[in-house]
Structures are given as C-alpha cells and as structure tokens.
Amino acid sequence: MSRLSPAERALQLTTVCCGLLVAAMLALMLVLAWPLLHSGQLLSLIGGDWQPAAGRYGIAPMLVASLLLAMVAVLLAVPLSLGTAFAAVALAPPLLRSPLMLGVRLMSGIPTVIYGFAAVFALVPLMRQWIGSGSGFTLLTAALVLAVLIAPTMIVFFVGGLRAVPQSYSLAADALGCRPVDKLLYLLLPQAAPAIAAGIVMGLGRALGDTMIGLMLAGNSAIMPESMLSTGRTLTSHIALVIAADFSSMEFKSIFACGIVLYLLTAALVAILRRALPATARP
Amino acid sequence: MTTTMNGKIRTESLSFSYGERLLLEDISVEFADQAITAITGPSGTGKSTLLTVFNRLWEEIGGGPLHGQVLLRLEGRWQDIHAPEMPVSTLRRRVGMVFQTPNPLPMSLAANLAFPLKLAGIDDKEEIAARSREALRRVHLLAEVEDRLVSDARLLSGGQQQRLCLARALMLRPEVLLLDEPTSSLDPKACAGIEELLLELKESCAIVLVSHYQDQISRIADQVYLLGERTLLRQR
Amino acid sequence: MRKALAGLTIAFSSAATLLLFAAVLLFVGVIVFRGWPGLAPGLIFGDTRPLDALLLRRQVFDGLFPAMAGTLALVALTMTLAVPAGLATGIYLAEYARGRGKALLSLLFDILAGLPSIVVGLAGLALTIVLHRLFPGRIGPCLLISALALAFLVLPYLVRSVQLALESVPRTLRLTAPALGADKLTTIRAVLLPACLPEIAGGIILAVGRAIEDTAVIMLTGAVASAGVPRSLLAQYEALPFYIYYISGQYADPEELQRGFAAALLLLAMCVVMLVAAQWLARRGSLRRQP
Numbered sequence: 001m002s003r004l005s006p007a008e009r010a011l012q013l014t015t016v017c018c019g020l021l022v023a024a025m026l027a028l029m030l031v032l033a034w035p036l037l038h039s040g041q042l043l044s045l046i047g048g049d050w051q052p053a054a055g056r057y058g059i060a061p062m063l064v065a066s067l068l069l070a071m072v073a074v075l076l077a078v079p080l081s082l083g084t085a086f087a088a089v090a091l092a093p094p095l096l097r098s099p100l101m102l103g104v105r106l107m108s109g110i111p112t113v114i115y116g117f118a119a120v121f122a123l124v125p126l127m128r129q130w131i132g133s134g135s136g137f138t139l140l141t142a143a144l145v146l147a148v149l150i151a152p153t154m155i156v157f158f159v160g161g162l163r164a165v166p167q168s169y170s171l172a173a174d175a176l177g178c179r180p181v182d183k184l185l186y187l188l189l190p191q192a193a194p195a196i197a198a199g200i201v202m203g204l205g206r207a208l209g210d211t212m213i214g215l216m217l218a219g220n221s222a223i224m225p226e227s228m229l230s231t232g233r234t235l236t237s238h239i240a241l242v243i244a245a246d247f248s249s250m251e252f253k254s255i256f257a258c259g260i261v262l263y264l265l266t267a268a269l270v271a272i273l274r275r276a277l278p279a280t281a282r283p
Numbered sequence: 284m285t286t287t288m289n290g291k292i293r294t295e296s297l298s299f300s301y302g303e304r305l306l307l308e309d310i311s312v313e314f315a316d317q318a319i320t321a322i323t324g325p326s327g328t329g330k331s332t333l334l335t336v337f338n339r340l341w342e343e344i345g346g347g348p349l350h351g352q353v354l355l356r357l358e359g360r361w362q363d364i365h366a367p368e369m370p371v372s373t374l375r376r377r378v379g380m381v382f383q384t385p386n387p388l389p390m391s392l393a394a395n396l397a398f399p400l401k402l403a404g405i406d407d408k409e410e411i412a413a414r415s416r417e418a419l420r421r422v423h424l425l426a427e428v429e430d431r432l433v434s435d436a437r438l439l440s441g442g443q444q445q446r447l448c449l450a451r452a453l454m455l456r457p458e459v460l461l462l463d464e465p466t467s468s469l470d471p472k473a474c475a476g477i478e479e480l481l482l483e484l485k486e487s488c489a490i491v492l493v494s495h496y497q498d499q500i501s502r503i504a505d506q507v508y509l510l511g512e513r514t515l516l517r518q519r
Numbered sequence: 520m521r522k523a524l525a526g527l528t529i530a531f532s533s534a535a536t537l538l539l540f541a542a543v544l545l546f547v548g549v550i551v552f553r554g555w556p557g558l559a560p561g562l563i564f565g566d567t568r569p570l571d572a573l574l575l576r577r578q579v580f581d582g583l584f585p586a587m588a589g590t591l592a593l594v595a596l597t598m599t600l601a602v603p604a605g606l607a608t609g610i611y612l613a614e615y616a617r618g619r620g621k622a623l624l625s626l627l628f629d630i631l632a633g634l635p636s637i638v639v640g641l642a643g644l645a646l647t648i649v650l651h652r653l654f655p656g657r658i659g660p661c662l663l664i665s666a667l668a669l670a671f672l673v674l675p676y677l678v679r680s681v682q683l684a685l686e687s688v689p690r691t692l693r694l695t696a697p698a699l700g701a702d703k704l705t706t707i708r709a710v711l712l713p714a715c716l717p718e719i720a721g722g723i724i725l726a727v728g729r730a731i732e733d734t735a736v737i738m739l740t741g742a743v744a745s746a747g748v749p750r751s752l753l754a755q756y757e758a759l760p761f762y763i764y765y766i767s768g769q770y771a772d773p774e775e776l777q778r779g780f781a782a783a784l785l786l787l788a789m790c791v792v793m794l795v796a797a798q799w800l801a802r803r804g805s806l807r808r809q810p
Contacts, residue, residue, distance in 0.1 A: 007704055012615065014607035015624060018674060022627040025634075032645050083535020087802040091532045093780075100536070102798075106574055109794030110787065111732030112605050113760045117783050118546040120767045121553070144756040148542045181525040211633030211735035216767055236637045236735070247648060266633045274629065314537070343697045344690075376700035386691040389714055398709070399699040 026263050033256035045257055050222040054057065057254040061224040065232030065263065069139050069146065069214060070207035072228060076147035077154055077203055082196070084151070085158035090184040108152035116216035119145045124217065131229055137219035141227040146213045154203040161195020162188045198276045205269040209262065212238035235262055291459060291489035293318035293361065296351035299329075299336055306332055307352070308513040314506065316356070316458075319481060319490045321504035323497070324511045328345060330381075330493040333510060334461045338378040339364065339371050357458070368371050375402055379452030380461040384468050385444035387436035387451075392428055395436045396448060399454045417449040422480055427515025449480065453514065460484065462492045466499065550783045557781030563587065574594035578747050583782055588748045589756035590731060593666055596752070597730045601677055602723060608674070609681025614707060618684035632675035640739035643668030647740065660741035663752040669737050673726035680722020684715035732786065734760040742799035744769070759786050 004012065005051045030037070036045060036057065088100045123145065128136030165188055173183045178278025211234075219231025220241060233241070242255045286507070299307040306329035314320040322330050335341040336353060354361045354420040357377065363376050388395050396415040405411065415432075420427040424446045428439070436447060445465060454462060462481070466474040481490055482503055494500055500507055507519040564572045565582030572579045579585055596675075608628075616624055643664050650658040688711055696706040712719070742761040749756035759782055766779030 005702075008615065011607045011611040014604055015611040015616070018678075019624045019627040020606050020673065022631045025645075026637070028645045028649070030641060034649065079531070080539045082537045083532040084539050085534040086528065087536045091529055092536070103540065103796060106791060106794060108600060110543070110547070111734075111760060111789050111790050112533065113732065113734045113763050114550060114787050115546055116785050117763050118769050122545065122549045145546075148539065148546070151539055154763040179525070181528055182521075184530060185524065204631050209633070209637075211635065211637040212764065236635055239641055240638050240735065240738055243644070247651075255641065256645070259638050262569070262635050262638050262703060266635065266638075267630050270626075270629045270633045275625070282615055309673060338698065340694060340698055372700040372702055374700075375698060380698040382691055382694070382698075384691055385693045388692070388695055388710060398696070401700045402696070402699060402705060455700070 008041070026260065029256045029263065033253055034251060035261060036253045036257060045254065046261075049224065052251045055250070057250055059238065059254060059258055059261070061222055062233050062238045062258065065139065065216075065218070065225050066208060066234040066236070068125045068225060068228070069143055069218065069232065069234055070204055072139070072143040072145035073150060073207045075198060076143060077151045077207075078200060080147065081151045081154035081158055081199070081203070085155050085162060086184060088155070088159055089162040089188065090180040094241055104152045104155050106266065107148075111217075112149060112210060112212045114150055115145050116212045118215055119213075120193050121251040134229075135219065135231075137217060137231055138229050139225055140231045141220050142214050142218040143228065145217060146207050146210060149210065149213060150203040150206045153206055157195055157202055158192070159198025161192035161199070163192060164195065194276055198273055201273050201276065205266060205273075208265060208269075209236065211240055215240055251282045285381045289316045289318075291356050293354045293356075294336075294351065295354070297336070297353060298350040299332065299341075299346070300348060300471065301329070301332065301346040301455045305513060307336075310515050312430060312515050313509065314489060317485055319485050319492055319503050320504040320506040320508065321492045321494055321500045322508050322510055322515070323325075323493075325493055325519045326495070328510045328513075330510050331463050333515075334380070334463050334491060334493055336382055337364070337459065337461055338375050339514075340375070340380065342371070355459070360473075360478055377457055378459040378461060379455065379457035381445070381448050381452055381463065381465050383464045385441060385448050387439070387444050388433070389437065391433045392436045392439075392447060392464060393432040395451055396454055397438070398439075399451060403455060414454055415450075418453045421484070422446040422454060424450060430454055442469050444477060445473070445477060446480070449477070453484075456487075458488050460490045461486055462490065464493055464495070466494075466496075474499075477516050501519070529756025540592040547787070550780060550787055554780035554782075554784030556775045558784065562778065562781050575748060579658065583759070583762070583778065583785070585746065585748050585760040586650065586757040586759045586782065587785075588690070589662075589742070589746070590701060590759045592749050593662060593669065593737070593758055594727060594730045596662065596666035597669040597673065597729060600666060601673050601730075603727060604670070605674050605722075605726070606681055606719075610679045610685065610707060610712075612678065613682045613685035614703065614711075628675050628678055631671070632679070635735070636733055637735040637739065638670055638734035639668050639672045642671075658753065660739070660755060661753045662749050662756050664754075665737045665742065667739040668740050669730050669733060672733060672736055673729050675731060676726045677722050680725070681715070681719055684718035684722075687712055688714055717800045717803045721797045724791075724793050724797040724800065728790050728797070731793070732760055732790055734764050737761055738764070 002259045005119055026219065044056070044058055046058070046063070047060050050058055050061055058186065084100070084104065088097055088104070092100055119141070123141055124136040126132065126136075127138060131138070143275045162184070168189065170183065173187050178187075214234035215237040218234065221231045221239055222233045222238070225232040239255045239258050242251055292314040293309050293312070295302060297307055297310040298305065312479070322333060324330055332341060332346065336342065336349065340348065353364045355378070356362075362369060393415065396418060397411045400411050400414065416425060419428065424443060427443065436444065439447060445468075449465070455472050466477050468475065478499065484490065492504065505518070506517070508515045510517050533714045561582065563583050565579050565584075567579045567582065568575050571577040572584050612621060612624060612717065644660070646667070647658065648666050691744045692710065692714060696735050696750055701709065737758055738761055740757050742758045744757070744762070746755045746757050746764045763779055766775060766782070770776040770779060
C-alpha cells in the first residue's frame, strides 16, 4: 500500500473512529451496568423477575416478552410476505408487478410511530371487544401490527432471492410452456431458500429491535406473560420506561443490561446473516 | 540486449503475474520512437495488461508482482519508470493511453479536454483553449464540434467520442501513446479515420497499439510482435 | 396433485397480498381520515400570529410549531454531523480499505445497521451520563446529544449508499483519470463522486427520512412533551414523532387528539415524499450508469 496523503489519512481516521464507536457502545454499557454484573447477580439478572421494591432487578419477563412478541410477529409475517413476494415476482399480472413492489417500498417508509398511533385508535378497541375483558393492549395486538411493519423488509429479501435465477433459465422455462406458477414452484423457489432464510432472520432482527409498537400496544406490565393475550413489556420498552428513574439507582443500571442483551442478540443475527448470504446478494 | 538509436520504450527481463497466473515471462524488447509498434495475439494472453505495464495503470486494477525493468527514453536518457524520481502521475502524463471503448468523462467536450491540463496544474484559460483547438485539429474533429464544445461529450457518435479521447490524451503532448484496440467498437469508416490519424501522429511520438485485426496491422504497423506463451515474438 | 398445488399457491399468494395491503391501507386510512379535518390554519401556530411565532416573539402553546421547529433543528444538526462522516467512511471503505481491515470494518457497520434504535439512544444517554459527571450541572439530555446519537443511527445508510455507488462505477470510467495522471484522491473528487451523485443524494434523503421518523433515540436523549422552540444546542426540545407518541397515551381532550392525528398525517406525508424522492434518484443513477 502506498503512503496516504493527509486528506486520505483523515478519511481513514474517520472510518476507524466510527467503527471503534460501534464497539465502544458495548464497552460503555458494560461499564455502566458493571455494579450489577459485578455483584455476581448475572444469573438472577437474566433469569429473575422484576421487583425493584424488593431489590430484584431481573429482566426475564422482558426477555420472554420480547422473544415471544418477535417470534409471533415473524410467524404472522412470513406467510404474508411470502405470498406477496410470489405475487410480485411471478403470479400477479405483469403490469401489476412493479406497482406492487412500489407499494411495498412505500410501506417500508411509513414511520413506526404512525403504525402505533393508528393501531391505538383502530385495533386496540377491536381487540378489547374480541377478547371481552381487559384493555385490549396485549402482546397479540402488538404482534399483529409488528407483522405488518416487518413484512416489507422480508418481502424485499424474498423477491431478491426469487429473482436471482439467471434470465436464460427463466426464458428456457417459458419456452417449454411453463406457467408462471410452475416456474415459481419448481425453478425459482428451490434456489431462493438461503435468501428466504436471510429475510426471516432480518425480520426477526427488526421485530426484536422495534421499540414503539411494543411500547404503545403491548400494555407494558413487567410480569412474565402467560399467553399472547396477556400484557407484556419488551426489553426495548423496558429501557424506554425505566429511563425516568434516578440515574444512580440499581433500577437504572439494569436498563444497560437490557441494552447489552439487545446488542449481543443483534450482533448474533448479523453474524448469522453474513454467513447465510454473501454481501453481494444482499438487497 | 543492444539498444538502437531510436528506441523509446525498453523492457529488461520483464515478468508480470496476475494473481497466480504468470502472464509475461522474462521479456526483453525495445520499441522504436516515431513508429507504430503493434502487439497482437490470441485473446486472454494479456495484451492489454502488457500495455498497462508501460504506464503503471495495472496498479489501479490489481495484479502483479512485476519483476525486471521497464525503461523510457526521456530527454535522450533511459530512465526506469519505477524509479522514485519518476512519480506515477508524471509518468502517465508523458505516456498517454486510449482504451478499447471510448470513455469520455460525464462532462462537456471542453471540460474533457481541459481535464488533463487542470490535473497538471495548468489553469490559464487561453492556453487551455489554444491547446484544445490544436488537439481537436490533430484528430480532425475541430470542424465537426467547434460549435458545441459546451455540450455533453457523451452525445457524440462512437467514432467522434474515440477521437475526442485521443485528443484528450494529446492535450499533454505525450511522448508515448498506448492504444488498446482503439477501433474495435467503431464502424469501418470511423476505424479508417483513426488509422489515418495514427499514421500522422507517429511523427511526434511512439505508438504502441494492441490489435487483433491482421489487416489493420499490415496497413499501419512498423514493428509487429506476437504475444503468446508468456513471451513476445518479433514478427516484423 | 400438481394442479392442486398450483391452485393453492395462487390462492395463498392472492390472499396474502390482499391482506397485507388491506392492513396497511387500514392504518394509513385511519390517519388520513381522522387527520385530514385537523389540517386547519391553526394547526401549526394555534392562536399565535404566524409571523410572531416564526420570529420567536411569542411562544406557541396550542400548535405544532415547537415540535416542527424541534424536528427541523434536530434533522439539520443530525445530517450536518452524519453526512461528512458517512461520505468519508463510504469513500474509505470503497476505495482504500482492503482485506481483513475492510472485513472487520464492514462487520462493525453491519452490526450498527442492525442495532435497535433504542440501544443507540441508550448509548447516547450513557454518553450524557459520562459528560454529566465530567461537567456537573452543565450537560443533560439535549438537542446536541440527540443529534449525535441520531447521526450514528443513520450513518450506516449513508456509508452503504456511498460505498455501493462507488464500487459500481464501471472500470472504463474509473481508469480514465488515472491514465491522464490524476492521483487517487483527485480521481475520487473529480470523476467518481460526481458520477455517483444521484445515488449519494438518494442515500442522504433516505437517512433524512429515517432521522425524521425515529422516536426511540430521541425519547432517551432529550425530547420532551413541552419545551417550546429549541433555544440552544444544550436545551431539551420537542419533536414531531415524540409528540405523536405522547398524544397517543396522554391526550387530555378531543382537540388535542385531533392535533395528534393531524401531526401523524404530516409526518406520514413527509416520510412518503422523502422515500419517493430517494427511489427516483436511485433509479436515475442506475439509468445513467448504463452506457
């Protein structure tokens, strides 16, 4: 490598600093959560319940609510996204395909807080009626909206994978008199498996990382959720809700533990994603 | 290897690899000044790569390592093009290059021609204008484009674009011109125009031309080398 | 059997597509229909005369002006911080970084791109706490900290758009300037960046859209329900998305709720416009790329 000019050094320095900041975030949270981690309470922190008055700062209910909410949202979103991706790639009339994708891209630009706001006034009353008791703010309410929120992300991945077949194969299939649905099922779908897996991982990441939907719709009680119809508080909501506490309290320190858990979960998903799909294949 | 009076480029025991593949092995040749030297050979043997060795452009593409010496006769003295006294930008200003497909920059004709001068630190507007006209005249483009020097260069026809690129290379008055199949993307008429031009231009510089058109080579080349099996064979 | 599978697939695909679009249209429809009546002259400035509000002669208590001013200031400051860093990083990753260094750096930026925004906000809060200990009483959650955290949040969008655009510049164009004696930095400045301008502009607009809508970062780093127009970089501020969140749980009367819906409609419109613009620019860039 030849020597760099001062301007090029500045580019390098900026890049390295930004990169280091990503790692420094984790370090900073570790330092601030240290009093909790240090006292050997790691297990009771991860596995215990949340009783700040009794000095118990476990985040297990939040961890369970987060995972439950994200997984149900992904379960709901996968068929929605897969069906829409099928339509956009092969099954919809050719003239409708590109407007369909435009619609999907527009969906991805709708702010999360807007979904939350609309759902508070449109979906929550319906849920209240349907369940027959309670406020209507449940994990299921949040999961329904979250599914719609993460669908565009997944669709973009799915469509990318389905379209990855070389044009010549596709034309060869057409020349053999293959109907679009047969081409989809026997040519496009089999080779799209890695992209579909990547899309699901990506959707799971977005669902786990989302704050506003859980915060606005899931009810936020810090107890272990019994079912999707009970209220729950996600890790992300927990951070947003405890923030008002005194900076030096143990309660406050526990949110950095939540941050660390979320950071590590995300990093693990990114690692899985990079392994599953080469950089060039990512949309 | 003996050197003749009118040599311009010389290689001594030049070897060059691209990754694992050895493309050129132990080549020692000398190309004449004021002459057209053609390099021909089957595709994939590394003809274009050989050209980029002479202006060190391969360093931007990747490849190497390079062993041996490449020398250029400047002011009557043979100088190593990898010597520290020869910055790569200086080398490339004295050794111009034209590519297979015309590559006008996404700007006006005038800006394309001014670009190399600005790089060389020449900002004087009158000098830029004068040298642009001179370069356009030498490539026989002046009459055609005189009235639209401010329009986008990519609006020209393929043959005009390639002549513009040649003119852009001439702006710096190079002593060597490297041409990588400069007519392969042109129609026969435009191709004949470029060939005529090269015969005129060789009066003022050494031209190294990569081409696989045998008829083109027999029409204009003074020296012909065949590149194959990692080595250069003199044919004519 | 094959035929049944084909039929099932088509039925499933149509149902899924219709369901998804119906759900999104339902949510958007609620915002549009209930927000539309609220788009009245008093929405932004309330009872205050617009000129008085704009010249900061009078505070606006019953309009969206403080929240809009806060969001504008926040996004402007965020992009001022993020664009230079994003450009520099994108250029370095595309043109200079190689091998292991590049792999490690792009892993870090991939992680950053995947991090929940609340975690980025939490890091901003952690920074605030550290600064608070260093300068007691001078620094708390504020506009500057929010902008720093948001800049970090949108950085990967900028880096990726710059890097991808540069890496897809065709080789013929890439070699033109070096063959004329340009050094690397000159080539980047004079040829490569101008050729990538539409894609980079698209990336910047995408990042602006992301910065406008984010709620999680700012609720941890200084956005509050009532602060008036932001007075300084070190002051707390109001912001449109935070206002919408706040109203959803805390509205006192139908009038306030109406204003919440109107604010949601405004934010939605802004984000959709940004997205359409970004798409258009990206498409223009890829069209121009073709020879």
